[in-house]
Amino acid sequence: MNFTKTIKKALYQVGCILLSPTAMVMLGLIGWCVLPGISSGSGVAYAQNTNATIRGQVFDPTGALVPSAKVVIVNEQTNVVVFNGVSDSAGAFVAPQVIPGTYRITVSADGLKQAVINGLIATVAQIASINISMQLGGTAEVVTVEARGEQLDRSTSDVSSLISPQEVQNLPLQQRATENLLSFIPGVAHGGAGNQPSTSQLSINGSRTLNTEVLLNGVSTIVASTGTPATLPSPDGVDQFRVITTNAPSEYGRTSGAVISVNTISGTNVYHGNLYFLLRNEALDANKFFNKLTINSTTGKVTPRARDRFFQAGGSVGGPVRIPYLYNGRDKTFFFVNYDRTFSPSTTNLAFTTPTAAQRTGDLSNAPQKIYQPGSTTSPAFANNKIGPIDPAAAKILALLPLPNTIGSYDAANNRYTGNWTSQQNFQNTTVKLVARVDEQLTLKDRLSFNVYRFTTSTPNPVSWNSTLLNTTWDCTCNNAWLPSIDYTRVWTPTLVMDLNMGFFRNVVLRNPPGVGQNASQQLGIASLPLDQTPELIFGATTGATSTSSTNAISDIGADTNTNQVNITNTYTPFGTVTKTVGPHTFKFGASLRKNQFNSYNPATSPEGQILFDGTITNHGAAGNPNTQIADFLLGKIKTAQYEQSQPPTGRRNYNFGLFLQDDWRVTPKLTLNVGIRYEYESPLTIATNIYSRIDPVTGNLWAAGLNGVSRSLNITTPKANISPRFGLAYSVNDKTVVRGAFGTFYGTIFQNLGGQLAYPGFDNVISNNNLGTGVAQPFSLSQGLPLAPPPNLQNPFAALVGSSASNPYSVGISFNDQNHMPLVQQWNVGVQRQLPLLLTLEVNYVGNHALHLSYNLNENVVPLSSVPAVTLANTSVATQNASPFPNLKQFQVNNNSGGSNYNALQVTVRRQFNTRLAVLSNYTFAKSMDDGSTIYNFSAPNGTANSQYAVAGPNFIKDLAVSNIDVKHVVNIAMIYTTPGPWWLRNWHISPVFIGHTGLPINITQTNEIPGSSQRPNGNAQLLKLAHPTTNGAALQYYVSASDPNFPLTASGPVYNTINGVRTQIVATGFGNVSRDSNRAPGEVDFDASVSKDFKILEALKFQFRVDAFNVINHTNFQSPSGALSVTAAGNAATFATSSGFGKITGTQPARTMQLSTRFFF
Structure with a gap:
């Protein structure tokens, strides 16, 4: 049969199927959920089925193919028949969409003995291949064999790693977090400790963080607003998972990294359980x-x-x-x-500074400084520093504050005690995980699977002042998530299978601000407040609830920033596939539509208000001190105040649509081709209520959705021709050797569709009551409260920019370019897999990729390089603004798609599946990852918005090409599982030693940014920084040469100025430093972990296990990264880094040795 006829026949049969009543019902249900999303939905990561495929070929004793052999495949644990058909003309059979598990294959043919293969293991997202050789004889005779424990992958060209059920259950895991198993995957680099990878800081084969797909039973767990995956279920709820690190089949999309496919445990015909x-x-x-x-x-x-x-x-x-x-x-x-x-x-110990009983009455006679009456810079002092009259609101607030309960620390300069109130508070952080699954064999041809995963976490915060009304932070970081899914599989014929899946992921993050519902205005005595919450009362220039600095009269009172969040993400993930086997071809094609609803209220600053008492009003305008700060407060005299008019709650929407076709073509018994093509489109972001705007980086104009001809997507477009071809082959050289290679293209996440809530200009405004001059208070008192501006006109956001100028520039958040590309990644791999003695398997792979259109946030509206000398000489904010392209706007960042990266690696894996009491999982990776900036996706700020190096320099951007922030050159992982044999006292000890080691991450050496809007690096040879023998320096480790060393190898880049003879003089010429990006490395990490457990039989079917897990067993000190930041200080005619006392110091380590004990009853 030629290829054209094969395609026509397959399409005809599929068309008939899709018009059948059963399919119409299922597709109708999916369509009901999907079709509304075309106009208002959103895309998150693609959700794909985690089922396996079993394919085989039948041979007679001469090696000839056996057509029309009857093949029956049964799940040994449930006795469910998953395939009942015959081999084709090439003696082949394919059973798609089988639940991972252990299977028995029975094959019979005329003139040949019946063959029974027991114990064939089909793993998650795997194509399990088997060749069956039959013997001459009657069909009544049966030849039974056991499937081999370790099989070569003869049908796929991708690179993947399996974490088996035995490894899930037996390897030591910190706090039993399933995610920690990712440490053992070759190509993985991450931002956590060696044995505790952070899933929000995960890079696999050089991929950007936030670009790895994580599937649970085929449904994406990616939180649409952040790109981070939800926490995985407990190891006792996970059966196994596979990580496809390179060249996944075309059914997978919207990921430029890996695909992690996790399968939960299914029930069987035998009751099993544990406590x-x-x-x-x-x-x-x-x-x-x-x-x-x-x-x-x-x-x-x-x-x-x-x-x-x-x-x-x-x-x-x-x-x-x-x-x-x-x-x-x-x-x-x-x-x-x-x-x-x-x-x-x-337990948290709070230490605050609170006024004494005397101070609350206005008696500040112990203050060594004179306190002056407000009104002018020549007003008389208060007699004996007795302050009055006391503002009614100040009196009410002081009555709510607790009195000192400890001495604290003496502040001699101000004759007072700081940290004089303490409180020990106990908390309980709680996490609950629930996994439920039901599998139903409806008929011989119909199977239904229903899954639910529930995750909740509650992390309470300390209550400042032991008062929810005066508290400075939110009550709790509370997160809960639901992930239900339903999967329907229909076997129309042994060669035609349909799978329909509907998933839903709801993620809720809540923060409740302090003082809500307590009638704050009345209790505090402040007549006018923006919200029914306590405003933040700030004393002195240093803010922070726990501040006990000698410069602060009272520790902060009231809500700090970002204390109110309601973020609800709803992700709908319906998809469907049809698998058709025609001769040597296994066609699989399908469609997927992802829609996302992100409903958010997340004011970033202070909607409840901020009020500053800096002490200058009762100090004749001179710098305040703690005693005059209290005096200002007692009198209700406010220096500055502001509050945010937060934009209304927004509903972000976008969608992602994909189509794919995959053909796994068994050309010969030894050669399989994997050919696929994928199309996907991701829509630009819209807001359901059009509360959406941006500053156009070309014109500097404000664009608002639906106004003045601007589209709902703010004229931002996304490409509509994203085609991903994928091609690979697997060739069996002999029974023990397979070679494979593949090439494919993948599209990643559009960063604009992540990032949480943005403050959209014109809809989110700050109302400020600024400094009125030396010693001048605001015209309103504390008891009168903040004067409130009219609410913003949502139909006229442009009004917010009226009156903006170089002296009063408007503050802008992040903007976007007119077109947002999906990052494009080209992946390739070549490798060999070889079966070794002792059931070991060796795999050697070269993997690489090249990425384009990566997201970077670059500074805009910055001073042109030609104007930098004049602007920095003037050294005023007005001069900086006037030299900017848009003087009425502050500098802002624009997210664009200009970045690129390259990754190349050699990966060597040796493993042995659990068999005869021993399993081995080991790998080594030698890799290099390069890019021109990693700031959005690096490990220190995975979802950050920092600009890239030299962004202001335009053409100099290419100078940032260097190793990535996520580059890890060498990684070694070795894990073993061994169960002891022998007499009862020695038998059934489970011993699992683990070694994890890797070289350090790059360190970027930077200096103070002397050029406005840029990040700068110094001049010199950064390779001379590393000390041959790092030494302790106080409570730190000096890892680099001290910046105060006379032979320090780096010098400052300019411009740097100093005042010489009363004249501001340039002492270092303008220019960028020659130290390359990521020029140094942090120390590497070595971890030895181990798990030891013993099983005790209580009853025939009931056992007890005692287990000890130890991490960093030898207590090896793994140092964290040193500081690479230098501060420039002018000294005469030279610039120095000598004051950078923290440079090169390491002040933290990864965890020391820790242990955990566990017990278990199981039946």
Whole structure:
């Protein structure tokens, strides 16, 4: 049959199927959810089915192909038949969409003995291939064999790694977090400790962070507004998972990184379950390196170990669904449930500065400074520093503040005590994970699977002043998520299978601000407030709730910034596929539509208001001190005040649509081609209510959605011709060797569609009552409150820019270019897989990729380089604004798609699947990742908005091409699982040693930004910075040469100025430094972990296990990154870095040795 006829026949049969009643019902349900999303939906990551495929070929004793052999495939754990058909003319059969598990294959043909293969393991997202050789004889004779424990992958060209059920259950995991298993995947680099990867800071084979797809039962767990995956279920709810690191098939899209496909446990015909409890305590931990360097001056002892309390309890049960006398679900209906609850108690000690009883009455006679009556710079002092009359609001607030309960620290300059009120508060952080799954074999041809994952976490915050009314922060970081999905599989014929899936992911993040619902205005005595909340009262220039600085009279009172959030993300992920086998071709094609609703209220600054008492009003306009700050407050005299008119809640919308066609073509018994093509389109962002605007970076004009001819997407467009071809091959050289290679293109995430809530110009305005002059108070008192401006006109956001000028520039957030490209990544791989003695498998791969259109936030409206000398000489904000392209606007950032990267790596893996008591998982990666900037996607700020180096320099941007911030040159992972044999006292000990080691991440050496709007690096040889023998320096490790060293190898880039003989003089010429980006590296990391457990039989079907997990067993000190920031100081005619006392110092380490104990009952 030629290829054209094959395609026509496949399309005809698929058309008939899609018009059938059953398919119409399922497609109708999906369409009901999907079609509205075409106009208002949004795209997140693609959700794909996690089922496996079993394909095989039947041979007779001579090696000839056996057509028309009857093949039956049965799940050994559920007794469900998943395939009942015959081999084709090439002796081949394909069983798609089978649930991962263990299968029995029975093959019979005339003149040949019946062949039975037991124990064939089909893993998640795998094509399991098997060749079946039959023997001469009658069909009544049966030849039974066991499938081999480790099989070569003979059908796929991608590069992937499997974490098996044994590895999920037995490898040591910090706090039993499933995500930590990603440490063992070749090509993984991350921002956490070696054995604790951060999923928000995850790079796989050089991919940008926030670009890895994570699927749970085929449904994406990516939070649309941030790009980070949701927390995975407990290891007791996870069966296994696969990570496709390079050249995933065409059914996967919207990821420029890897695809992590996680499958939850399914019920079987036998009831299984467990109950478990885990304990961590600091008594089992080692003390940190720097704690042992810090000696308490009073006790003479080192700083003790930090509190590390962690309790986890849970259980699982699964089996057939049975209702006595009503229903028996054996061989048909199966369930599984896992419940996991974690408690992590913590203690926080608060130390605040509060007024004394005398100060509250206005008696400041102990103050060494004179306190002057307000009104002018020549007014008389208060007699004996007795202040009055006291503002009614100040009196009410002071009555709510607790009195001192400890002495605190003496502040001699102001004759007072700071930190004189303390409070110890106990909290309990709680996390709950629930996994539920039901699998139903409706008929011999119909299967239904329903899955639910529920995740909640609650992390309370300390309550400042022990008062929810006066509290400075939100009550709790509370997150809850639902992820239900339903999957329907229909086997129309043994060669035609349809799968329809509907997933929904709801993620809710809540922060409740302090003082809500307590009638704050009345309780505080402040007549006019923007909201029914306590405003932030700031004393002195230093803010912060726990500030006990000698410059602050009272620690802050009232809500700090960003204390109010309601972020609700709803992601709908319907998709469907049809698999058709025609001769040697297995065609799979499908469609997917993702829509996202991100409903958000997230004011970034202070909608409740900020009020400053700086002490200058009662100090004749001179710099204030803590005593005059209290005096200003007692009198109700406000220096400055502001509040934010927050934009209304917004509903962000966009969608992503994909089509794909995949052909896995078994050209010969040895050669398989994987050919695919994918189309996808991602819409630009819109806002449901048109509360949406941006500054056009070309004209500097404000564009608002739906106004003045501007589209709802702010005239931002996205490409509509995103085609991804993918091609690969797998060739079996012999029974023990397979070579493979592939090339494909992938489209990643548009950064604009991430990033949470933005403050859109014209809709989010700050109302400021600015400084009125030396010693001058605002015309309103504390008890009168803040004068409120009229609410913004949502139909006229342009009014916010009226009156903006160089002396009063308008502040802008982030803007975007007119066209947002999906990042394009070209991936390639070439490798060989070889079966070794002792059931070991060796795999050697070269993998690489090249990325285009990567997102970067670049500074705009900056001073042109030609104007920098004059502007920096003038050294005024007005001069800077006047030299900018748009003087009435402050500098802002624009997200564009100008970045690029390259990644190349050699990856060597040796593994042995769990068999005869031993499993081995080991790999080595030698890699290099290069790009021209990693600031959005680096490990220190995975979702940050920092600009790239030299952004202001235009053509000089290319000078930033260097190793990526995410580059890790060498990585070694070795893990083993061994179960002991022998007599009862030695038998069934499970021992799992682990080694994880990698070289350090790059360090970028920077200096003070002397050129406005740019990031700068110094001049010199940065390779001379590393000390041959780092030494301790106080409670730090001096890793680089001290900046005060006379032989310090770096000098400042300019312009740098100093005042010489009363004249501002340039002492360093204008120019960028010659130190390259990411020129140095942090220390590497080495971790030895181990798990040891013992099983005890209680009853025939009931066992007890005791387990100890230890991390960093040898307590090796893994140092974190040193500081690479230099500060420029002028000294005469030269510039120096000598005052950069923190440069080159390391002040933190990764965790020291920790241990956790657990017990488990299981049946």
